[in-house]
Amino acid sequence: MAATRVITVASQTTSCLLAKRQCLLPTGKIGGFGGLCFSRRSLVLKSKRPFSCNAIHNPQVQIKDEGQPDTLDYRVFFLDGSGKKVSPWHDIPLHLGDGVFNFIVEIPKETSAKMEVATDEPSTPIKQDTKKGKLRYYPYNINWNYGLLPQTWEDPSHANSEVEGALGDNDPVDVVEIGETQRKIGEVLKVKPLAALAMIDEGELDWKIVAISLDDPKAHLVNDIDDVEKHFPGTLTAIRDWFRDYKIPDGKPANKFGLGNKPANKDYALKVIHETNESWAKLVKRSVPAGDLSLI
Numbered sequence: 001m002a003a004t005r006v007i008t009v010a011s012q013t014t015s016c017l018l019a020k021r022q023c024l025l026p027t028g029k030i031g032g033f034g035g036l037c038f039s040r041r042s043l044v045l046k047s048k049r050p051f052s053c054n055a056i057h058n059p060q061v062q063i064k065d066e067g068q069p070d071t072l073d074y075r076v077f078f079l080d081g082s083g084k085k086v087s088p089w090h091d092i093p094l095h096l097g098d099g100v101f102n103f104i105v106e107i108p109k110e111t112s113a114k115m116e117v118a119t120d121e122p123s124t125p126i127k128q129d130t131k132k133g134k135l136r137y138y139p140y141n142i143n144w145n146y147g148l149l150p151q152t153w154e155d156p157s158h159a160n161s162e163v164e165g166a167l168g169d170n171d172p173v174d175v176v177e178i179g180e181t182q183r184k185i186g187e188v189l190k191v192k193p194l195a196a197l198a199m200i201d202e203g204e205l206d207w208k209i210v211a212i213s214l215d216d217p218k219a220h221l222v223n224d225i226d227d228v229e230k231h232f233p234g235t236l237t238a239i240r241d242w243f244r245d246y247k248i249p250d251g252k253p254a255n256k257f258g259l260g261n262k263p264a265n266k267d268y269a270l271k272v273i274h275e276t277n278e279s280w281a282k283l284v285k286r287s288v289p290a291g292d293l294s295l296i
Contacts, residue, residue, distance in 0.1 A: 163258035166205035179216035198258035
């Protein structure tokens with residue numbers, strides 16, 4: 001039986017920049033990245049299906065589990081206040097203002113099932129990744145909450161000159177949330193970025209934004225990379241080493257990291273978020289080919 005839970009996403013109604021209809025942007029002052037609302041339904045396309053700007057009408061988002069965990073059919077869907085399926089990737093707003101962003105949990109800390117947003121399925125639910133028809137698990141538990149920043153995309157046609165010319169991995173930007181609480185699949189957290197790691201996975205750039213949930217007891221103590229080293233000593237190195245080595249037990253080579261094999265600071269993390277949000281906007285406007293990605 002499908003289970004339904006309710007989570008809250010802070011939002012407010014405002015006019016959409018791409019349509020005369022209304023859409024939702026995050027509550028609070030929009031930060032220095034313009035606060036653009038590029039909802040997938042705000043676009044005027046050559047399609048029989050009408051599009052309007054309606055990224056989450058209700059601040060309460062329901063999470064509906066379909067199927068059984070640890071099976072190929074298991075999905076975690078996001079529903080708006082009317083019960084309609086929405087996309088956690090496209091419809092949850094990114095910006096919350098003042099350097100705060102929405103973060104969607106895919107993998108709770110201290111678990112090993114490799115859960116991820118299904119970017120090629122309608123409504124992009126969270127599912128367990130597969131390989132050769134079998135469910136994928138990490139060889140050991142991940143020690144932090146892991147997930148994505150909505151409304152971001154690492155463009156596979158863009159070569160990053162600062163990271164060995166690596167191309168984007170065609171996914172939303174990943175987040176490693178270092179707070180003490182184990183979160184739930186599909187939970188939406190308000191986080192502030194603290195650092196960024198430029199992981200290169202088989203030649204593809206796969207950013208890891210290190211962040212902390214605002215409700216964590218230590219959140220007020222950490223605002224940049226140096227604070228992480230002070231209040232979470234060894235964590236940045238542990239994150240890098242975990243992602244460097246997790247494929248080795250399967251006989252694959254270690255992942256590499258750009259930027260001198262070191263984490264970059266908060267400003268650089270914000271730069272990454274800004275650039276990948278712009279790439280996502282181009283994707284949903286059909287300015288770049290979507291390939292197999294679902295934009296609905």
